[in-house]
Amino acid sequence: MAAPSAPAIDPVTLAVPFFILAIVLEIILARFGKVKAVYEAKDTATSLLMGFGSGIAGLLTGGVVFAASVWVYKYHLFDIPMSAAWAWLAIFLLEDLTYYWFHRLSHERRFWWAAHVNHHTSQHYNLATALRQTWTGGTAGTWALWLPLSLLGFPPAMIAIQKGISLVYQFWIHTEAVRRMPVWFEALFNTPSHHRVHHARNPRYLDSNYAGILIIWDRMFGTFVAELDEEPCRYGVVKNLGDFNIVRVAFHEWVGIFSDLLTARSLREAFFYLFGAPGWSPDGSRQTSTMLKAQWADMQTAEPVKTDPAAAS
Amino acid sequence: MDQKYIITQLVTLAIVAGIMGLVAWAKIPRATPALDEAEVKHRLAEDFPQAPLDQIWLAIDGAGAIARSGDEALLLFRLGDSYVSRSLAWSHALQADLIKGRYWFKFNDFAAPKASLALAPDWAQAVTGETI
Ligand SMILES: [Zn+2]
Numbered sequence A: 001m002a003a004p005s006a007p008a009i010d011p012v013t014l015a016v017p018f019f020i021l022a023i024v025l026e027i028i029l030a031r032f033g034k035v036k037a038v039y040e041a042k043d044t045a046t047s048l049l050m051g052f053g054s055g056i057a058g059l060l061t062g063g064v065v066f067a068a069s070v071w072v073y074k075y076h077l078f079d080i081p082m083s084a085a086w087a088w089l090a091i092f093l094l095e096d097l098t099y100y101w102f103h104r105l106s107h108e109r110r111f112w113w114a115a116h117v118n119h120h121t122s123q124h125y126n127l128a129t130a131l132r133q134t135w136t137g138g139t140a141g142t143w144a145l146w147l148p149l150s151l152l153g154f155p156p157a158m159i160a161i162q163k164g165i166s167l168v169y170q171f172w173i174h175t176e177a178v179r180r181m182p183v184w185f186e187a188l189f190n191t192p193s194h195h196r197v198h199h200a201r202n203p204r205y206l207d208s209n210y211a212g213i214l215i216i217w218d219r220m221f222g223t224f225v226a227e228l229d230e231e232p233c234r235y236g237v238v239k240n241l242g243d244f245n246i247v248r249v250a251f252h253e254w255v256g257i258f259s260d261l262l263t264a265r266s267l268r269e270a271f272f273y274l275f276g277a278p279g280w281s282p283d284g285s286r287q288t289s290t291m292l293k294a295q296w297a298d299m300q301t302a303e304p305v306k307t308d309p310a311a312a313s
Numbered sequence B: 001m002d003q004k005y006i007i008t009q010l011v012t013l014a015i016v017a018g019i020m021g022l023v024a025w026a027k028i029p030r031a032t033p034a035l036d037e038a039e040v041k042h043r044l045a046e047d048f049p050q051a052p053l054d055q056i057w058l059a060i061d062g063a064g065a066i067a068r069s070g071d072e073a074l075l076l077f078r079l080g081d082s083y084v085s086r087s088l089a090w091s092h093a094l095q096a097d098l099i100k101g102r103y104w105f106k107f108n109d110f111a112a113p114k115a116s117l118a119l120a121p122d123w124a125q126a127v128t129g130e131t132i
């Protein structure tokens, strides 16, 4: 067996010039009214600097993550050749399924939400928002979810390449410039419309559309929510940040966890502060997304649906 | 850390600066007209759907508002071209510091530690008789 090596190609590095060009185009086209896109200067700076910092953070933990993948691969169950087309199809599906559960965990459990929340802190949804990436993902350990793929026998380089392809795919869907893709595409793939819903803080849209490339997982596991034209997405998190400070963007939920742990009165409370749903509190004085959705549903039955186009502003 | 890496990072930062310049030139943020009472009610109802509003005080620059809902104060303040909301105890809201014409409210929340509103000096007193 040849020693597994680092991937010869990194899709993310290769795509960086395309990312820059696409952002520049989106801004210019929006400037001339050709596409819908909203950019606010400080918000954009925050997104881009989060992306820049994420690259540095990834460099620090990336080696450990790849080494873990190589170590697990030593015990792999099957020999999966990188040269076989079926192997690429298999890794495409399995990596995307892994991504779905990683992403779902990252929203539904606070410890991992703390690492992912920064991606959702912008009240805007444009291509720059896509680059608002985590600084603490490596530390949060969610990369371990991909280790079973190494154990199965997918070469670590193959997994790394597919993870890169997924990240690159997810860049272009962060836009309001595309309203809907063709029906067959919307049915199968994650799209700007589906991911807008994922970034929305409207109670109706919370905790949905965790897909990476294929939207089929959300449809299979019951987390799919379609975007409704009559309910425009309001972007951001349930409690939006008070300023554009990137340190706050990167670490606010970690600080929140830490200060809650200091007040925990039992191990049980400490456990739920760490691994409960975001918004969990011992006395129910804060709201989880499940509570917010239930409250919203109650109000819908109490009064007829009222949609206001001004909500889009 | 080799030289090539440092150069790559500097080039990346230069590109970030370039995009910032482009955004400044394009001027494509959301419009931020001065808030009126209806808009404040609409936005607070999104974030605090079950809180009845007893009274609203608009900031004089139209960039925010404070509302009383029983023992709670609900704040709405502009951030860039968007808005952020928070609640705090009404009694705490009355202790806001007045600095250069702006009232500073503290939230005990690392995600949004404080916010300021340009309120009329007698904003609470005028209506409730309470002293600030
Ligand atoms: Zn997410």
Ligand SMILES: [Zn+2]
Residues within 6 Å of the ligand: A119, A130, A174, A195, A199
């Ligand atoms: Zn996203």
